[in-house]
Amino acid sequence: MLNTAIIITIILGFLGVVLKRNLIMKIIAMDVMSTGVIAFFVIWAGRGGVFTPIYKPWRELAYADPVPQGVILTAIVIGLSVQALMLVGVMKLARNHPTLEVESIEQALTED
Amino acid sequence: MTELTLVWVALPFLLAFTTYLVPALTRPGVIAMAALTVAYAVQQGGLPGTTALPLELHLLDQFGVTLRIEPNVAAMLLAHGLVTLVVALYLDQRFVGNRFVAMQLLIVHGSANAVVISADLISVYVALEVLSVGVFLLLTYGRRAEQQAAVGDHQLWVGLRYLLMSNVAMLFYLMGTLLVYVHTGSLAMSALAMATPTALALIAIGLLAKGAIFVTGLWLPLTYISGDPVIIAVLSGFTTKAGAMALARCSEASLLLAQWLPYLSAGSALFGIVFALMSRTPQRILAWSSISQMGFVIAAPQWAGLYGLAHGLAKPLLFIGAAVTNRWRWPMLILGAASLAGVPGSLGYVAKALSLSSLAPWHEGLLIGVTVGTTCVAVRVLLAPPPQVTASIPESAPHRWCKQADWQDKAALAIWGGSLLWGWLPAAYSASSLLKALVSLSLGILLGWFWERIPVKEWRLDEGLEAVIGSLSMVLVLVLILFAGVSHVPLP
Numbered sequence: 001m002l003n004t005a006i007i008i009t010i011i012l013g014f015l016g017v018v019l020k021r022n023l024i025m026k027i028i029a030m031d032v033m034s035t036g037v038i039a040f041f042v043i044w045a046g047r048g049g050v051f052t053p054i055y056k057p058w059r060e061l062a063y064a065d066p067v068p069q070g071v072i073l074t075a076i077v078i079g080l081s082v083q084a085l086m087l088v089g090v091m092k093l094a095r096n097h098p099t100l101e102v103e104s105i106e107q108a109l110t111e112d
Numbered sequence: 113m114t115e116l117t118l119v120w121v122a123l124p125f126l127l128a129f130t131t132y133l134v135p136a137l138t139r140p141g142v143i144a145m146a147a148l149t150v151a152y153a154v155q156q157g158g159l160p161g162t163t164a165l166p167l168e169l170h171l172l173d174q175f176g177v178t179l180r181i182e183p184n185v186a187a188m189l190l191a192h193g194l195v196t197l198v199v200a201l202y203l204d205q206r207f208v209g210n211r212f213v214a215m216q217l218l219i220v221h222g223s224a225n226a227v228v229i230s231a232d233l234i235s236v237y238v239a240l241e242v243l244s245v246g247v248f249l250l251l252t253y254g255r256r257a258e259q260q261a262a263v264g265d266h267q268l269w270v271g272l273r274y275l276l277m278s279n280v281a282m283l284f285y286l287m288g289t290l291l292v293y294v295h296t297g298s299l300a301m302s303a304l305a306m307a308t309p310t311a312l313a314l315i316a317i318g319l320l321a322k323g324a325i326f327v328t329g330l331w332l333p334l335t336y337i338s339g340d341p342v343i344i345a346v347l348s349g350f351t352t353k354a355g356a357m358a359l360a361r362c363s364e365a366s367l368l369l370a371q372w373l374p375y376l377s378a379g380s381a382l383f384g385i386v387f388a389l390m391s392r393t394p395q396r397i398l399a400w401s402s403i404s405q406m407g408f409v410i411a412a413p414q415w416a417g418l419y420g421l422a423h424g425l426a427k428p429l430l431f432i433g434a435a436v437t438n439r440w441r442w443p444m445l446i447l448g449a450a451s452l453a454g455v456p457g458s459l460g461y462v463a464k465a466l467s468l469s470s471l472a473p474w475h476e477g478l479l480i481g482v483t484v485g486t487t488c489v490a491v492r493v494l495l496a497p498p499p500q501v502t503a504s505i506p507e508s509a510p511h512r513w514c515k516q517a518d519w520q521d522k523a524a525l526a527i528w529g530g531s532l533l534w535g536w537l538p539a540a541y542s543a544s545s546l547l548k549a550l551v552s553l554s555l556g557i558l559l560g561w562f563w564e565r566i567p568v569k570e571w572r573l574d575e576g577l578e579a580v581i582g583s584l585s586m587v588l589v590l591v592l593i594l595f596a597g598v599s600h601v602p603l604p
Contacts, residue, residue: 010287017280018581023272026577030279037283041290067175068290071234071299075286078241082279085245089252089272096265106576109266 002043009036023100027086034079041072114169120152124222131215138214142200145218149193158186160418160462161537176300180231187417188228188357191424194531195349196221199342201524212253220246220351227354232299233289236358237282240322244278247351250343266338273577277331278322281584285318304366309595312369317588322355325410326380327583329403334575336399341435345428348402353420356409360416372594373410374475381407385485390571394434394496401489402427404482411479415467422463425532426451430493437498440525449490451532453556454483454549462535465545480552487556488563495564
């Protein structure tokens with residue numbers, strides 16, 4: 001059930017990147033997609049159990065797998081910085097192309 | 113050796129951050145770092161014809177995070193070192209923002225090194241993402257002439273396009289990585305042998321997009337045309353090859369991937385060369401020919417490093433040579449074109465002969481056919497008129513800088529030419545390879561001569577953002593179907 005929801009989130013994000021005409025919307029859709037991927041990692045890490053993976057000898061618990069969680073932390077940071085960078089680029093682009101519609105930007109750039 | 117390797121991996125990043133504190137260090141830092149990489153690569157058997165023992169470092173004990181340096185990879189490292197060295201020497205001081213470019217160059221250099229030596233999926237992911245951020249900054253905030261107030265919208269747009277496309281592709285890659293981990297409990301590339309077809313397809317799409325292989329390379333031509341020639345030299349020199357190299361290494365571990373790689377290679381070679389033949393301007397021709405050459409790089413994974421080295425040295429020379437009008441134009445163009453077409457004696461010939469000789473007959477025949485087209489393309493770039501002098505570069509730079517830049521240009525060209533002529537490897541000079549090369553060369557030169565005389569209507573593909581993302585999703589569907597359904601050899 002959760003898995004399906006996550007896959008749907010990822011697909012919705014990708015469809016947004018493909019279908020949305022506005023550059024800002026495309027970037028937001030990319031963020032939705034990356035949130036989906038992050039959730040995918042977190043859910044898989046919690047398959048065997050959901051307890052924080054800190055070992056205590058007196059507790060017999062089903063711990064979550066720390067490796068996917070550690071890995072996705074890097075990916076979250078990278079995703080955030082890429083997004084920040086893209087938004088700065090979009091701000092600069094918006095000076096000459098205030099609508100930020102992909103088609104009109106491309107048309108204007110091929111004309112000159 | 114282990115300590116040296118670790119220091120060498122971390123040093124570019126450390127240097128890049130130090131240069132913010134001590135800006136005067138930037139250029140010497142880049143040159144020293146590139147020289148260190150060249151020395152390291154030679155020591156690890158990167159020179160054609162030498163070998164060395166592979167070095168393997170296990171960083172995290174049981175999850176497979178590993179670095180592995182072998183001669184194949186060392187050849188690619190040699191390309192990184194040489195291209196960075198040459199570009200750092202060539203970066204003249206008549207341009208604003210050179211220190212920033214040199215600093216970014218360090219980061220791009222370091223992350224490209226990290227991509228090719230990582231033998232696990234997650235290090236490759238991190239290094240590739242750092243690489244794409246570095247490339248974006250090079251493209252958008254890079255070199256500009258003094259009187260140009262800001263970087264143009266063209267560069268900004270191609271940079272954004274590249275970042276959006278590569279980030280989406282790498283998200284697919286990340287999903288593939290998780291699927292591999294879930295099924296095998298390891299992140300190492302060797303775990304790909306037991307991975308599911310879906311995971312392999314998702315990983316392949318990320319690396320294909322980064323390596324500009326096959327239709328996913330649609331982002332490449334417009335990017336190469338809009339960028340500054342020196343930045344494009346860095347891009348075509350080693351950043352796209354890093355993705356291709358990672359793909360080649362993955363295919364060494366996975367039978368399924370190795371089985372489909374020749375088809376992707378043939379598709380990329382054909383797709384690129386058809387549009388290269390149908391283009392007009394030298395920049396466009398060279399950009400499309402790059403996609404075609406990426407097909408050659410992944411054709412034989414065991415020679416991917418050598419081919420990457422040969423192409424990584426020849427293409428930047430052609431890009432810079434086609435853009436300048438001074439007296440260095442001809443030596444640059446002739447050397448680059450000779451190596452690209454594979455004239456015996458050049459590094460390009462050796463790489464081509466060695467990688468073609470280990471292929472299946474249909475694949476080899478097809479790639480020889482593409483070589484005829486490549487020769488034709490090289491001839492057309494040579495015959496193309498030099499660019500009109502638009503006086504974008506003012507010639508009023510202070511005299512002392514001119515003198516210094518002149519000396520550095522000469523050193524850069526000597527390194528470039530010297531390494532391209534490093535093509536005397538006895539193993540590559542069998543009678544059949546020599547014959548094939550000579551026949552395809554003469555056919556290609558003839559074809560190039562005639563091609564200039566018949567009017568050809570230029571083919572243009574839609575290279576907009578929609579088309580780039582669309583081609584990415586189409587290739588994703590294609591690899592998913594191919595890997596899952598049509599595997600014609602039963603796998604263990």
